[in-house]
Amino acid sequence: MTSPILQAAxxxxxxxxxxxxxxxxxxxxxxxxGGFIGGLVAASSFTLLAMSHGVETARLALRxxxxxxxxxxxxxxxxAGLIPLVVGDAPFAAVxxxxxGPKGEGLPLSTVLLFDFGVWLVVLGAVLGLVFALxxxx
Amino acid sequence: xxxxASVGDADRxxxxxxxxxxxxxxxxxxxxxxxxxxxxxxxxxAAEWAWAPALDVSLAFRVDGLSLVFxxxxxxxxxxxxxxxxxYLRGHRHQTHFFLYLALFEAGMLGLVLADDVIALFAFxxxxxxxxxxxxxxxxxxxxxxxxxxSLLIxxxxxxxxxAGLIWLGLVTGTTRxxxxxxxxxxxxxxxxxxxxxxxxxxxFAKSAQFPLHIWLPNAxxxxxxxSAYLHSATMxxxxxxxxxxxxxxxxxxxxxxxTLGLVGGFTMLMAAILSLRQKDLKLALAYSSVMxxxxxxxxxxxxxxxxxAAAMTFLIVHALYKASLFLVVGSxxxxxxxxxxxxxxxxxxxxxxxxxxxxxxxxxxxxFPPFLGFVGxxxxxxxxxxxxxxxxxxxxxAVIANAxxxxxxxxxxxxxVLSRPGRTPKTPREAPTLIWLGPLLLAVGxxxxxxxxxxxxxxxxxxxxxxxxxxxxxIKLKLWHGVNLPLMMSVATLALGxxxxxxxxxxxxxxxxxxxxxxxxxxxxxxxxxxxFAAVTxxxxxxxxRTYLTVTFLAxxxxxxxxxRLAGGLPEASFALTEPQALAxxxxxxxxxxxxxxxxxxxxxxxxxxxxxxGLSLLFLTFGAPDVAATQILVDVLLxxxxxxxxxxxxxxxxxxxxxxxxAFVAGAVGLAVALATLAATVGPFDASVADAMSxxxxxxxxxxxxxxxxxxDFRALDTFGEIVVxxxxxVxxxxxxRRTRRSPA
Numbered sequence: 001m002t003s004p005i006l007q008a009a010x011x012x013x014x015x016x017x018x019x020x021x022x023x024x025x026x027x028x029x030x031x032x033x034g035g036f037i038g039g040l041v042a043a044s045s046f047t048l049l050a051m052s053h054g055v056e057t058a059r060l061a062l063r064x065x066x067x068x069x070x071x072x073x074x075x076x077x078x079x080a081g082l083i084p085l086v087v088g089d090a091p092f093a094a095v096x097x098x099x100x101g102p103k104g105e106g107l108p109l110s111t112v113l114l115f116d117f118g119v120w121l122v123v124l125g126a127v128l129g130l131v132f133a134l135x136x137x138x
Numbered sequence: 139x140x141x142x143a144s145v146g147d148a149d150r151x152x153x154x155x156x157x158x159x160x161x162x163x164x165x166x167x168x169x170x171x172x173x174x175x176x177x178x179x180x181x182x183x184a185a186e187w188a189w190a191p192a193l194d195v196s197l198a199f200r201v202d203g204l205s206l207v208f209x210x211x212x213x214x215x216x217x218x219x220x221x222x223x224x225x226y227l228r229g230h231r232h233q234t235h236f237f238l239y240l241a242l243f244e245a246g247m248l249g250l251v252l253a254d255d256v257i258a259l260f261a262f263x264x265x266x267x268x269x270x271x272x273x274x275x276x277x278x279x280x281x282x283x284x285x286x287x288x289s290l291l292i293x294x295x296x297x298x299x300x301x302a303g304l305i306w307l308g309l310v311t312g313t314t315r316x317x318x319x320x321x322x323x324x325x326x327x328x329x330x331x332x333x334x335x336x337x338x339x340x341x342x343f344a345k346s347a348q349f350p351l352h353i354w355l356p357n358a359x360x361x362x363x364x365x366s367a368y369l370h371s372a373t374m375x376x377x378x379x380x381x382x383x384x385x386x387x388x389x390x391x392x393x394x395x396x397x398t399l400g401l402v403g404g405f406t407m408l409m410a411a412i413l414s415l416r417q418k419d420l421k422l423a424l425a426y427s428s429v430m431x432x433x434x435x436x437x438x439x440x441x442x443x444x445x446x447x448a449a450a451m452t453f454l455i456v457h458a459l460y461k462a463s464l465f466l467v468v469g470s471x472x473x474x475x476x477x478x479x480x481x482x483x484x485x486x487x488x489x490x491x492x493x494x495x496x497x498x499x500x501x502x503x504x505x506x507f508p509p510f511l512g513f514v515g516x517x518x519x520x521x522x523x524x525x526x527x528x529x530x531x532x533x534x535x536x537a538v539i540a541n542a543x544x545x546x547x548x549x550x551x552x553x554x555x556v557l558s559r560p561g562r563t564p565k566t567p568r569e570a571p572t573l574i575w576l577g578p579l580l581l582a583v584g585x586x587x588x589x590x591x592x593x594x595x596x597x598x599x600x601x602x603x604x605x606x607x608x609x610x611x612x613x614i615k616l617k618l619w620h621g622v623n624l625p626l627m628m629s630v631a632t633l634a635l636g637x638x639x640x641x642x643x644x645x646x647x648x649x650x651x652x653x654x655x656x657x658x659x660x661x662x663x664x665x666x667x668x669x670x671x672f673a674a675v676t677x678x679x680x681x682x683x684x685r686t687y688l689t690v691t692f693l694a695x696x697x698x699x700x701x702x703x704r705l706a707g708g709l710p711e712a713s714f715a716l717t718e719p720q721a722l723a724x725x726x727x728x729x730x731x732x733x734x735x736x737x738x739x740x741x742x743x744x745x746x747x748x749x750x751x752x753x754g755l756s757l758l759f760l761t762f763g764a765p766d767v768a769a770t771q772i773l774v775d776v777l778l779x780x781x782x783x784x785x786x787x788x789x790x791x792x793x794x795x796x797x798x799x800x801x802x803a804f805v806a807g808a809v810g811l812a813v814a815l816a817t818l819a820a821t822v823g824p825f826d827a828s829v830a831d832a833m834s835x836x837x838x839x840x841x842x843x844x845x846x847x848x849x850x851x852x853d854f855r856a857l858d859t860f861g862e863i864v865v866x867x868x869x870x871v872x873x874x875x876x877x878r879r880t881r882r883s884p885a
Contacts, residue, residue, distance in 0.1 A: 029843035032765040034851065040773035047780050067874065070867040077860050092856040094841060108842065112852045115859075119852070122863040126870030127777055133877040134784040 003052070010052040017045035025120050026113070035116035039123025046124075047131050055135045058128075066129035073121025080115035152233025156224035159237050163216035163244065170201075170209045177206045178598050180605050182317070184254065200254035200317055203602025204383055207451065208251035210599070211458050212373050216244045218577040219368040222466055225573035226364055226473065236276060236362070243269035247373055251380055256304040256314045259381075263300065263345075266374050267293045273369060274361045285357040288661065292354045296344025300381075303337025306330060307388070320387040320609055326395075335389050338381065339398065346378025346432045349406040353657045356425045363469030366421065371428045371465055372458040379432065379454070382439045387609030391442060399440025400526065404536050406433030411540035414547055415639065416650040420468045420478045420555070423547055424461065427504070430540055431457045434519065437533065439607075441526045447604035448614045449515070449522030454603075455595055456503065456515035459585040463500035464551070466578035467493055471555070473574070476564030480554055484561030489568055492575040494556045499582035503589070505548035505636065506541060506629065511589035514616055516541060516632070520625035538632050545636025546643065553640070592616035685798075689805055696808040699816035709815065710822040721761045727754030736803060741786055749779050766847045 021041035028034030050058035062069065081092040089095065092115075098106035173183060182202040201209065220240065227233045246265030253259040267290065275286030308314040310330050311322055325331050342348075347355040358370050369375070382389075382399070389395060407430050414426030431453070438450035470493045471486065472478045487494040503512035519541070523534040560567075569575065588595050596616030605612045620626065639646060680687075703709060716722050731751030738744040752775035759768035833854065834846050843849040851859050 028845060028848045029841075029852070030845050032769060032845065034766070034845070034848040036851075037766065037769050037773060040770065040777060044773065044776055044780075047777065051780070067871055070870055074864055074867050077863060081856065081860060092860065094853045094856075096842060110842075112841070112843075112856075115856055116848075116852045119859065119863050122867050126866045129870045129874050130877075131777070131781060131784070133874055134781055 006052045010048050014045045014049050017041055017048070021045065021120075025116060028116060029112065035119030036123055038116075039120040040127065042120065042124045043127035043131070046128050050132060050135050055132050059132060062128065066125045066132060068125070070122050070125030070129065073118045073123075073125060075118070076121060077115050077118030080111040080118060083111050083114075149229075149231055149233040152227065152230065152237065153224045155234045155237035156220050159241050159244075160217045160220035160224070163213045163220060166248075167210060167213035167217060170206060170213060173201055173206060174598050177201065177203055177602050180602055180611055184317075186254075196255055197258055198254040198315060199249075199252045201252060202606040203599070203604070204380070204451075204606035205251045207455065207599050207603045208373075208376070208380055209248060211455070212244060212247050212251065215368055215372050215458065215462055215581075216240075218462075218581065219364045219466075221573055222469075222577040223362070223364045225571045226469060227362065232276070236273075239269055239272045239276070240365075240368075243273065243369060243374070247377070250377055254316050256308055256316060256319070259316065260297070260301050260304055263341075263377065264294075264297055266369075266377060267297055267345075270358070270369055270374055273365045274358045276362055276365070277360065279360070282360040285354075285360040289354040289358050292351055293344050296341040296351065299337045299344075300341025303334050303341065306334045306337065307385075310334065311388075316384060320385065323387065323609075324391045325388050326392040331389075331392070332394065335395065338385060338389065342378035342381045343402065343436075344378070345381075346375050346436065347406075347429050348378075348402050348433065348436055349409060350657060352406060352410065352429050353661055355429055356422055359421050359425050363421065363465055363472065366425070367462040367465030367469070370425070371461040375428065375432055376435070376454065376458075379435045379439065379450075382436065383450070383603075383607040386439060386607045390440075396440045396442075396526075399436050400533060403433045403435070403437030403440065404533055406430070407437060407540045408433075408536045411543035412650055412653075415543055415643065416647050418480045418647075420480060420483075420551070421465070421472070423480075423550075424464055424468060427544055427547055428457075428461060430544070431461065434537065434540065438519070438522050438526075441522065442608075443522070443525045444604065444608065444612045444614065445518070445525045446522040447607050447612065448600055448616075449518040451600045451603040451607070452511075452518050452596075452616065453515045455588075455599065456511050456585065459581050459588075460500040460503035460510075460512060463496060463578040463581035463585070464504065466574075466581070467497040467500065470570040470574045470578070471497075471567075474565065474570050475561075475567045480550060482561045482563055483555045484558040485556075486567060487556050488560070489566075490570065490575075492579060493570055496575060496579040496582045498552050498556055499586055500578065501548035501551040503582070503585035505545040506632070509586070509589045509618055511585045511592060511595075513629075514589060514592045514618055516629060517620055517625045518616070520628045524624060534628065538628050538635065541632045542635035542639055545633060546639035549636065549640040550643065589618065592618055689801070692805050692809050696805070696812040699812045703815060703819060706819070710819050712818045712822045714818060714821070718761060721758060724754045724757035724761060727751070727757065729754075736806065741789065745779060745782055745786070749775060752778075766845070 021038040023038075024033035024041060025035055025038035026033075028038065046058050046062060049061055059065075064072070084093040084095050085091055087095055094110055094112045096103075096108060096110045096112075098108055100106045176183065180203070182200055184198065184200040186196055186198040188196050220237065223233075223236065223240070227236055230236065243266055246262045246269055249262035250259060250266060253262055270293070271286050271290040274289050275282050304314075307319065307325075310325065310328060311319045313319060325334070344351045355370060355375065359366055361370065410426045410429035410433060414423045414430065417423035417426060435450050435454060435457075438446045438453070441447070468478055471483065471490070474490060474493075475483065475486075477483065486497075499510075503510035506512040506516035519537055520534065523537045526533055593616055596614060600616060601612060601614040604614055716725055728751050731747045731749070731754060734747030735744045735751065736747075738747060752771065756768040756771040756775070759765075759771060833850055836854075837843055837846045837849045841849045841853045843853070
């Protein structure tokens with residue numbers, strides 16, 4: 001589908017969608033959002049790119065093969081589950097660090113966020129794997 | 139010869155792996171030997187670790203007389219076999235793999251005989267099965283593959299029966315600890331005795347190659363010869379014997395036990411001995427003689443008498459020594475001359491003196507000539523056979539004939555292979571490397587040494603082993619000379635018969651060749667039958683029509699909730715009303731979209747209808763306060779539409795008047811109705827909000843999150859979510875593989 005309007009719009013929208021998906025990912029713990037929804041939004045961004053500029057462009061923009069992205073996601077989630085073991089907690093228990101402030105005030109970083117990022121990657125990779133393959137077929 | 143045939147990049151770490159395994163095995167054997175004084179006083183050494191406490195299964199180990207005999211055989215022979223294989227498989231591409239499999243087997247087998255827990259025993263039992271599969275199929279030829287499969291299927295099926303039997307045994311006795319099960323005494327009177335015993339016997343008979351499950355063992359000779367010596371004569375095939383001896387106090391003492399073991403063991407012994415005479419391939423002849431030995435061991439385990447137990451335990455050691463030695467000798471002959479054919483070999487004493495000495499010594503023990511340990515074992519066997527109270531005469535006669543056939547095989551080794559004129563071998567024979575002749579020679583000399591001083595093994599090993607098997611102290615004295623008695627007469631008869639069999643070998647072999655065989659044909663027929671049968675079932679269940687699959691799946695989806703409602707006593711009193719205007723509008727969008735999709739004559743229109751329906755649904759979610767679900771719904775909907783749109787150009791145009799449309803409408807309507815009714819029914823019951831309230835209350839203080847849905851997903855139930863994303867990733871990989879396949883072969 002080569003439409004100049006769609007191509008021009010995609011350039012703006014696809015980037016915005018990625019930013020929005022990361023926003024959804026990060027805010028997910030307190031407000032509607034999270035890794036699953038964020039991953040779907042990111043996947044639609046690349047899908048839009050694939051439809052307007054071709055799958056090859058979308059693949060280049062993703063840099064890694066979709067299956068690798070999904071595998072990295074599983075790895076990130078697993079890592080998030082294993083980190084608590086190092087600090088002597090049960091696997092998949094949440095570990096929180098507050099950068100530059102006491103609990104509740106500093107920048108909150110957590111294995112929960114890493115875990116959700118893993119979900120984000122898995123959804124992104126899984127959806128794009130199928131979308132790219134089907135679009136290439138068509 | 140297969141071992142040398144696969145030439146490739148030499149495996150440099152192979153010899154080191156072999157040396158390591160040999161040293162570790164020898165050290166373990168020495169460690170077990172230090173336990174002899176303690177064990178020979180009928181004491182046991184135990185150790186225990188928790189394994190699955192929730193199931194009350196522990197890794198409990200216990201060394202008593204029976205375990206110690208096996209542990210010494212496993213580790214001692216492990217050392218000899220590893221050293222032998224360093225030279226035997228020198229230059230093989232996968233020598234390191236070989237030693238890895240061998241180490242796996244040795245560890246598994248050791249665990250099997252030391253385990254004091256039936257579940258742990260079973261786990262180790264399966265390890266040996268898998269290791270045997272890997273080793274039989276080590277030379278990846280067609281024949282080796284078939285043999286490996288056969289051994290895996292038969293012993294694996296037996297293993298399943300055994301697992302059922304052991305679990306049942308544990309339930310009946312209230313413990314999985316073997317020492318407690320056997321200490322409780324005989325189960326003969328229990329209602330579940332018969333099924334338990336049948337299941338255990340099935341496992342033991344499959345592993346120890348009893349008729350008619352013996353066919354895998356001769357086929358397993360496709361393995362490299364050291365494997366045949368180690369697994370398929372000295373140790374693994376005796377796991378079944380070990381199990382029967384181990385559970386002897388619990389399961390023996392009934393007519394059923396004595397009759398079954400006597401009949402199966404006796405018949406296997408006689409049949410295998412007769413079949414061994416037919417073989418021109420020395421290794422196969424030895425394989426059948428191993429089956430014969432296993433049969434006689436099983437026969438003796440059927441009995442209650444101390445002398446039968448002594449016969450079984452002594453013969454176990456005798457057989458391991460001479461049979462492993464003979465196998466190794468045959469392997470050496472095979473490697474140096476290029477053949478194992480009895481008709482082509484001859485006069486090896488000139489060219490391979492050390493191998494020949496080992497062969498003659500081992501054959502002497504096999505034939506039961508004095509002063510070998512084999513003689514002691516044979517006398518005990520006859521004494522044991524005579525002592526078995528029920529029907530001693532047929533068993534004793536069968537034992538004499540079977541042993542005479544072993545004498546004939548031993549004479550063939552001595553007079554045709556070692557002495558006689560030089561044969562016509564493919565390669566000019568020369569002496570094997572030291573590592574190759576040393577092992578079998580050591581084992582064969584052991585057979586001679588223990589024969590001269592049988593009490594060396596009698597009091598230290600046989601007596602405690604027999605005591606452990608009987609569950610009561612036993613007084614056993616092994617002697618070379620028993621005086622002139624009935625067993626000695628039988629020995630003389632055996633020798634005479636054996637010489638006659640040897641001299642009449644050719645005509646007898648021709649006669650035996652005419653015997654009805656066909657166990658192999660039945661096996662192949664069975665496998666073929668299973669394959670064609672399941673192919674037919676698959677064709678019936680999976681005709682390849684996506685429409686049929688979906689219809690069946692959705693009908694099942696509709697039937698399940700309806701059946702649930704029916705069981706719950708029909709439709710509950712429930713009502714539901716949409717009052718908010720925006721909810722009504724969203725519901726209308728849903729219904730309109732669905733109707734459009736159902737009635738549309740073009741796919742693109744149907745797709746648009748589906749999209750509208752999905753949008754309506756997410757609006758409904760939004761009005762009822764589930765923004766996360768609504769967002770997910772709309773995003774999934776969008777991506778699904780994109781995927782379907784990508785596939786659409788490949789689909790054929792819809793015919794204007796589609797057939798089966800009313801059927802599709804019925805299925806769709808049924809699913810909608812069933813799910814709606816079930817959901818409605820679910821709202822009637824009192825809603826237990828305790829879990830939801832608890833999660834909401836704990837969300838912020840414990841997980842520092844205000845979005846409960848997300849907190850549950852990534853924190854409270856993170857392990858579940860992890861499983862789910864693994865499924866998502868795996869499904870995507872599977873889908874990709876399917877797409878690639880269809881692309882390569884466009885249908």
